[in-house]
Amino acid sequence: MHVIRKVRTPGNRMVRHLERGKVGNRLCANCKSQLGGVPVLIPSRLNTLSKTKKIVTRAYGSYLCGDCTKEKMNEKAFNL
Numbered sequence: 001m002h003v004i005r006k007v008r009t010p011g012n013r014m015v016r017h018l019e020r021g022k023v024g025n026r027l028c029a030n031c032k033s034q035l036g037g038v039p040v041l042i043p044s045r046l047n048t049l050s051k052t053k054k055i056v057t058r059a060y061g062s063y064l065c066g067d068c069t070k071e072k073m074n075e076k077a078f079n080l
């Protein structure tokens, strides 16, 4: 989220400064570790990228990390 701060200038004027909010890292939904292969950008910058640059093309890509994906796949395979 953006934050508007009031700042007093050297000329003794009050002006509003718009400060950009920080974007958090993309985290694995299971173990909360940082995901690789996905850019950390503000949403308006994300819109300029193509889909292949925003996601990991794999099952559970850009949702679960590699280790959790492996676990999930094993779980699915043995619970049939």
Ligand SMILES: [Zn+2]
Pocket (backbone or CB within 6 Å): 028, 029, 030, 031, 032, 033, 064, 065, 066, 067, 068, 069
């Ligand atoms: Zn994980």
